[in-house]
Structure formats: C-alpha cells, structure tokens
Amino acid sequence: MTYRTIELEILRYQPETDTEPRFQEYCVPCEEDWVVLDAVNYVKDHLDSTLSYRWSCHMAVCGSCGMMIDGEPKLACKTFVRDLPARKIRIEPLANFPIERDLVVGMDDFMEKLQRVKPYIIRDQQRPLADGEYLQTPAQLAKFKQYTLCINCCCCYAACPEYALRSEFIGPAALALAHRYNQDSRDHGAREREDIVASDEGIWDCSFADACSQVCPKHVDPAGAIQQMKVGATVSWYQERLGLRKKTGAENK
C-alpha cells in the first residue's frame, strides 16, 4: 500500500545531551492519505522511539500538533503528504518559542497571555439560572462566532514577526480571544479588557503583518480582530479626550 517514500528531516534537541538543535533524517514509506503526523508517528513507532512531540486528536481540533512544516507553521494532522510535492519534508518545532525538547516547545508564555486578557464573560449583573438563558439572536452570535474557533495551536505566534521581535507582545490568538468576548452580546467587560488589550504590549504592538491570519488553520482572522480593536480603542481614546466618554479602568484610579 506504500504510496511513496519520503525523507523526513526533523529538528532534534535533547537538552541533556545536545548543546544546540540538529537535524536528523528518517525514511518513511507513506500511504496515500497520510498526513505528516502519520509519518511522524511512523518514526516514533518503528524507527526512533526517542522522538518527542505533542499530538492527540488527529482531527485538527485539539491544537497540539502545530509544527513548522517546510518552513510554514501548520497542523501536522491536517497537512497531507500528498500536498507536499518535494520528496523531502523538513519538520521543525514552532518558530518563536523556546524548544523544550525535539518538537516540543514551551507554552508558558502563551498560557499566561491567554489568562491576561480575561477571556470569560464579565457582567454588571448576573442573571439567576432559574430565569433561563440569555437571549442571543443568530445575528448576535454571528458577530463573534469566528473568533470562538481558535484551537490555541499557536501557529499564528510562530508566524507573527512582531512576536518574534518582541516577546512581550500579547499576540494574535490571545487578542482575538479578547475580541471574541468583547463582541459577545452577553458580555460587559470590554472596558475592563481595554486596560490590557489597548496597552503598549497589546494591539499597539501589532503592525498588521497579517501573517497570523494567513497561517491560521481555523480561519480565525486574528489580524482582523486586532484591527477592529484598534479602531475601537482609537475611537474611545478620542472620545475620552474630548470628554464624550468617562474614563474607565486603571486610568481612572
């Protein structure tokens, strides 16, 4: 059933023995409908059990298998071998993240940023459960739906040049998530989030390179979310200076 044999060139790094990463090559007989993850699993099961990487769902929804495949940040479980014409496929850990080992990168920074943007419903007043659900029309849902689709794969961070140059930047996925809650008709937390989102490390560090949206496997369009927040933050900034709106959040204290 072998469809074609490919060479996988995988970046290895074992902190206990290596001083820096090195490439290692493997020959893998692939079947026709294999994704890159299948080939990597083949290596792990048959050729080299010491290769470390993350994966779980094999259906592009858990977000663990983001890797650089031929230089592009991609999900290994959604990238088909047949779509990569070259015989040799180069696999590296996601760019812009520290390499913990082999293809495993450190996620602490991202997790901290995710928490920082307050990604949960903030309300002035809670509705008792017994009163049932908040009403939300399909149109109100559609307004933020796209930004709920992020699987936290971090491909966008691996593509974003601003994040590469300045790791304090909160970055595309976390900012898109803030926008998701801001746009939700049930949420009242937009002003509160603005203290983080509209800071120098937030939206203003983005130069609209759009790389994030181009590589996002879930079409979340973080670049669009960030631009919309820039427009919003600018309008409210001018409104506040012109006395059309009360200042809020940290600036008030």
Next chain:
Amino acid sequence: MNQPRPYVREPSRTTWYLTHRRYMQHMAQELTSVFIGAYALLMLWGLRALAAGEESWQTFLASLGSPLALLLQWLVLAATLYHTVSWFAVTPKAMPVQLGERFVPGFLIAGAHYLAWIVASLIILYFAGVL
C-alpha cells in the same frame, strides 16, 4: 539534570523579513511610507512656493521636470498605487459590515472602495483640468 534547559532561537533583527514572501510584502507595504512621506514634503514645498508668489510657483512646476524629480514621482506613483491596492485589500478586515447573520463578502467592500477611488480620481482630474 532536572532543570529545564530550553533552547531559544533568536530571529535576526535586521533580516527577518527576507525569510518569507509574506514578510517581504509586508515590509514593502511599510516602506511605501517613505514615498508617501517624501511626497507630502514635496506638496508642502509646493504650498510654500504658492504662498511666495507666481514666480516661485513657476519655478516649482519647472523643478518637477528634472530627471531626479521625475524618477521620484514615478516611484511615488508606483508606491501609492501599491499602497491603495494593499490598503483596500485589508479594509474589509478592519471594518467588516454585518447584514443580519452574514457578513458582506470582502470583495464587495473592496470593490466599493475601488469604485469610490475611481470616482474620486476622476473628480480630481476634472478639477485639475486634465479631463
């Protein structure tokens, strides 16, 4: 040996944009600012000439014909066109228009911008006396 020792790869701070087509495109867009800025200064220079009287104005117009000035203007024209195209391409992202449950497709928004652009350009050309 239980201390994590992650390996940090540093991107080149000065050449990173050469590593991928999309970064080059982005940098090219950023650099249109050089030409737009230069042109704004040129316009300012023109205003100065206009304020100073007919003679300076004529000198100003004539100076536009020097080879260097011509080259600059061609470059500016190319840069501004690139700026226009790339600016319109991303406008739908920054200002999406929602109608009911759907969003107006990006190409329609961009298309509307192009239409407005043509109208605006025609008006300018008309008042400038080109048309």
Next chain:
Amino acid sequence: MDVIETDIAIIGAGGAGLRAAIAVAESDPQLKVALISKVYPMRSHTVAAEGGAAGVIKQNDSLGFHFHDTVSGGDWLCDQDAVELFVNQAPLELTQLEHWGCPWSREPDGHVAVRSFGGMKIERTWFAADKSGFHILHTLFQTSLQYPSISRFDEYYSTDLVVEDGRCQGLVAMEMRTGLLRMFRAKAVIIATGGAGWMFPFTTNGAIKTADGMAMAYRAGVPLKDMEFVQYHPTGLPGTGILLTEGCRGEGGILVNKDGYRYLQDYELGPPDPWPRKKAMELGPRDRLSQAFWHEQQKGRTVSTRWGEVVHLDLRHLGEAKINERLPMIRDLATSYVGADPVHELVPVRPVVHYMMGGIHTDIDAATPVPGLYAAGECACVSINGANRLGSNSLTELLVFGGRAGRHAAQYAREARPSVDGSLLLKRAETARKRVTDLFLREDQGKRIALLRKALNDAMEDGAGIYRSEESLKKSCDELAELRRCYGRVHLEDKSNVFNTHLIYTLEVGSMLEAAHAIAHSALQRKESRGSHQRLDFANRDDERYLKHSLAYYNADGDPRIDYLDVTITKSPPGKRVYGGDV
C-alpha cells in the same frame, strides 16, 4: 520527593475535571485546588465532541421523556435514581454553561436551538454547530481562569493514588518537562481522566484516552463497574476513525449499503420514512446501528474500499446551505480525510470504538468506595448510561457529575480529619516512584512498547468487538494475561528525563492493559446480550441473572475478581427496547 500541599487535587482537566474545579472554587474559595493534567486543558478529548449535549428545555419535552429514553437506551442497566437526578440537573447545567459564554446555536428568537439525536424521542440536544465539545471545553477552561484558588499543573502525568489509612490522601504525578515525580498531598482527590478508546485499534478517541485514571483507581482497590460495555459509534471515517457526529443523522442524513438501500429497515428500525423519524432508522440507538453494520457485512452488502468494508452516509439532500450552517466541520473532515464532499458525494463510514459505558465505580455523589476519592466523566460509572449510552448524554454527564464531584469533594475536604503522618504518605509515594524508576533501570529483554500496544489492540478488536463469544473472549483473556506478563519485562529505549513521551506511552500501555483485562473478564462472565454487549452464544437478555452491574476487582498477579451489584430501579421496570415505527 517534593510535596505539593493542596486541599483538593483533580486529575484531568477535560470537561469533567474543569467543571469540578469550578464547582470547588465557587462553593468554597478558601479551598486550594490543584488541577493536574497530562495535556494542556484545551487539548483534552472533550474538545473532539461534535454533536451536542442533551437537556430538557423545550415546551414539547419533559423530564420524564428524557428519563425513559435514557433508561431504555441503556437496556435497563442504568441506576434510575442517578438518571432521575441527571435529567433534572441537565437543563440547569447547560444554562449555566450558556451564562459562562458557550456559543450555543440559536433559534431566530434568540433561544437556544436543539437538534435530534439517536434514541431520543424528541429533539433535546443543545449544540454549537458541530463543535459542541470544543466550545464546551474552551468555555469551561476560559471560565476557570478567573478563579485564583485553582492552580494548574499542566503536563503533569499522574501515575498513582496515595491511599493510606483507608482513604485517599493524594497522588503522585510526574512533571513531564523535568521528569520529576512529585507528591500532591490532598484532603480529597477527584479522578476525571476520561475514556480508554485507545486500547482498540480503530477509535474516535484521541491518543490521550488511555484508561490512566481507571487503572489508578483499580490498582488502589476501587472496582471498575460494567467494563464490558464498550460503545461503537456507527459512523466513523474509515482509515482514521474520525467521527462523523450523530448530528449528521439528526439533521436528516441516511445510511445506505452498497445497493443504495437503507438497510436499517431490515433490523426492526423501519419504516424508512424520507424524513427523520425519532427513535427509528438512522435515529435508532448506536448499539443497534453498529450491530446492523456487522450483519450487513456478514451478508456481503457492504462496500469494499481501500480502507476495508464501509457503508455510505448520504447527506446530499440536506443541501449546501444547511450543511455549511449545521455541519461545517463534518464537511471539512470528510472532504480532507476521505476525499468525499458530503454536499455532492456519499461519505464512506463504518462503526468505530467510541465510548466506555463502564468505569470507576461511584455512587450518585460521584464518591468511590474509598473515602476521599471521587470520580466523574467518562472514566467513572455512576451509572446513567447502563449498557448503552445515548448520544449527547455524555457531555451533560460531565457537567452534572463533574459539578457534583467538586461540591461533594469540597464538603468532604472541609470535614476531613487531619491527614495521617506525612512520612507514611511519603512511603506510599516512594513505592509509586519506584514503579517508574524501575522502568529506567530494566535491561533490554522484552518486546518493544509499540508492538505491545499493537498486540493489545488486536486482542481487544478480535475478542471483544461488536460481537463476542465465549471462545473469542477466552482467547482475549489469555492474550491479555500474556501481555501483562510481557509488560513486566518491558524496558525503556529513551532514558531521558525531559519530556520523555516514550516513557509516557509505556505507562499508558500499562494502564490500558489493566483496564482491558477488566473488560475482557467482565465480558466473559456476562453470559447474555444487553445493549452494546452482544454475545453470539447468548443472544438474549437475561434479567433473571444479569440485571446487575458487574464489578471487577484488581488482582496484581492474576485474573480480576468479578462481583455483581444490583441495579437501582425506581419507576421503570425492565421492558422491551422498541425502536422504529412501533414507538
């Protein structure tokens, strides 16, 4: 050994673990929660659930209907007090999730929408397009970020419970990035480690569903209940096992064999109405549909493909607009993984292992027989699912019983006696550590772990699949016993301390072997056919002898001891499961 002190330790940060953590934080912000997970919370396999979560909310529905669907769907092996509590709490939990921001799909007037699901009399499944589990998990995870009392220990692999003085007082877990083993000392522990589908070769489950929690509890003396009941989902993609949600059929999709014939009508599920009829045809329960496939295959009426035998799921008549709105991910998955766009083409599908009805024995409060130890989610068996879970009851179960586990563990922790001498606990923890360090020391003499896992997969598929018999199960039991012996000699090829996934796989195979062993023996002993447990040699249900839960007790050196426990029946005496036009 490092010791981390906490009040409540939760193993697993999937739907059940997160819900439990939030429940603790809300019921008592003073209690410290350690949320331990071998993957980042949003990677947990709840993320893969597509179809939705059942809960009565519409006027035309009633709690009684949900109760009866669940009990008869489970072939009367459900504990009816648990089911009653479950259906009562379901709407509240789902509304709570709505308040936390879950983007449920909506009706035009802004109320949440519901869809039909297999075995349900009325449409009552709340859904978020076809990414319901994804949205539930992310909503819970994001919501959990606001509680300062919850500390997360991401990428910590838990290996053993610490039971001393007859109660559970903590656990041992390995920080994967350093390989360090730490003891978590806790007043109460909640296990929420999910299912075990990965012990089968062909499953909708992710690679992290490896029975760890079941094995931990099992080894600590807690019985595993009803393990013989393994659910096959009738519509998985061949090759990868990727699930095509039952929502496909809920929206009106049909199943046809190689002649284009809706074969389900031959299996007491008819009539073949052109529209979806509840509890009939494609909306029959999963066990029946998967068994019908098996019979079609025997009759040679399935389609042969390069991935093996399949039938076809036909969604074309739904039209592009509806497919895009309700089943966008399904379209994407089918198009990319088997090259069939459901808008225009038939999609090949086959039954695939999906869910464990059985699990850690708990009571209605999610408490196990060991004081201080709780379990919830797919790893637990409360039991509301009986012999066959109805689609969309599991996500709701995570919420209802995850929340209950949290609240009851919190109460227990507040009232708990002071824990025993720390050095005793450390001694326990050292034993657990030794189990891992031994792996590092062992010399090369056994089978490679990947081969061991393959052998385990084959033993389960061949012996404990959709249809089972004395002969096939005996063979499985023997093979598993042999594999357990092999496992005792297995050595590590990777001896690194940093993110050693080879070590993790090895430990996971160990867990799966224990749980598989319990499955095969429970199945061998149950000499009847009920729900998902179908015996060729005992084709009928036998309420006389087997209207009972099985309990498998661990035996380190031999076969598990199988015991039985009465089923709690409150208002629905066992009857015939009727589907199709007769309902």
Next chain:
Amino acid sequence: MARSNKPLVWGLFAAGGTLAAFLLPALVFVLLLAGYGQAPAGLDYASMRAFAGAWLGKLMLFVVVALSLWHAAHRLRDALHGLGLRADKAVASVAYGVAGVGTVLTVYYLLQI
C-alpha cells in the same frame, strides 16, 4: 497595565492612509504631467491661488498634506523598528517631530495665501 496613547497617532495614521489610498495616485499623476511640461489648467498660478484662497480649498489641502505626513511618519516608525532600528523613542521623536513641524508649516503657508 496602562493604556497606550498610541491612538493619538494611530488615528492620524489610519485616516491618512485612507486618504492617501483614495487621493494620492491621482494627485501624483497630475503633478507628473506638470513635470513633463503638460501642466493642466488647474495648476495655473491663478487657479491654484483661487483654490487655496478659499476656506474649503485650504481645508482640503491641509488635510491631504498633514494627514499624509502623519501617516508616513507613523508607518516609517514601524518600518524602521522592523528593519532592526531599536531606538524606537528617538525614531518616534524625529518622525513625529517632522510631521508636527510639517503640519505647522502647512498651516502657516496656507494662511499666507
């Protein structure tokens, strides 16, 4: 964390970018004609004076010139940062300084007309 004051310049950048996208190509083209000695009638001293003499004309010229300057200044700051120039504060001061002086001069010259 403090909110940024970037909206001040970003607002000008975005407005300038939009304006430049719509108007600059045609304006450049018109002056280019002059460069080739084909100056259209609108560029006559008299017409230009008349145009710039009216308040509406002044306003239009001001907006085009000043916003283009601010647009360019802000984007150039970003670009230089991307090109590896780390002295962001200095770059910003110079860029916005030039834009600011340019803006004042624009007003000054326009008021002289």
